[in-house]
Amino acid sequence: MKVGLFIPCYINQLYPQVGIATLELLEKLKVNVSYPSGQTCCGQPMANSGYEYESVGACNNFVENFKDFDYIVTPSGSCAYHVKKHYNIIPQTDEVTKVRNNVYELCDFILNVLKVKNLGASFPHKVGVHKSCHGLRGLRLGSCSELAIDSYSYIEELLSEVKGLELMPVKRSDECCGFGGTFAVTEEAVSVKMGKDKVQDHLESGVEVITATDTSCLMHLEGLINRNKKPLKVLHVAEILNSQM
Structure with missing residues (x-):
């Protein structure tokens, strides 16, 4: 199983510790995970602002970076949703369909793909x-x-x-x-x-x-x-x- 890690732009810029925690979690679970260095924004901010078709370049770049992975995992439900539901604005090639079908929010991936519940964490709060x-x-x-x-x-x-x-x-x-x-x-x-x-x-x-x-x-x-x-x-x-x- 080859997994591509997608880190949303605002996490990359403002909350890098979330991206690091996500990577470490996947590595603890023995996932073969990679971070494609060419990734950028998924295009969601433009779509939210009413400029969905201006995000075509971002959509195509996302697909190009993640097309060869079995799964794409992200610590963001909104970004995963955007790829799954809004990438119909680009031609639906086999690569696009594969990416849209295989992008997962982190908890969903751990629980429903890896079938893991207990990660050995401790947090007394x-x-x-x-x-x-x-x-x-x-x-x-x-x-x-x-x-x-x-x-x-x-x-x-x-x-x-x-x-x-x-x-x-x-x-x-x-x-x-x-x-x-x-x-x-x-x-x-x-x-x-x-x-x-x-x-x-x-x-x-x-x-x-x-x-x-x-x-x-x-x-x-x-x-x-x-x-x-x-x-x-x-x-x-x-x-x-x-x-x-």
Whole structure:
């Protein structure tokens, strides 16, 4: 099994520790993982801004870099979703179809491809999970409250195996944090209010650390936490699953 690691642009620039934790996790699991050096953005920011067809070059570059891998793994549900669902704007060659079918968010890959639940991690803290919109309603990484189906959550299934970690249920677990990509820029006031509501929900639930499958959401929440001096920390799920405390 050859696995290509895709690190989104904002993680590469602002949160490199998330990319490192993801790589180390995959290596611990004896995955034959490589990082194609020619990779860039998947094209999602342009699409979110209404310029989807301007992202064709980024889409083609992504396919070129990852076409020879059996799986593509990324610590970002939103990027995985974008490749799976929005790469229909480029010709659907066999290579494009293969890439779209085989791109996975990290938790989904560990749990459903590698069939691993316990990663030997230790993290003695009270943790609240933020279920990011693209991963939840796009990739179906968990059940949504509006659907009459059995409850499940890939991220919580993995976190429940972490030694010392206490999962703290929040009141509105699948509500958007307000980031929404460029929504946070074009609708700043609404975005901030949604984010503050999300932070307050976690505070009232006794959470010490908020985690998610998307650093973009955590970045938005972290900004609000820091500016308003709230007693919370944020960590990507890869950092927790890779921890030994």
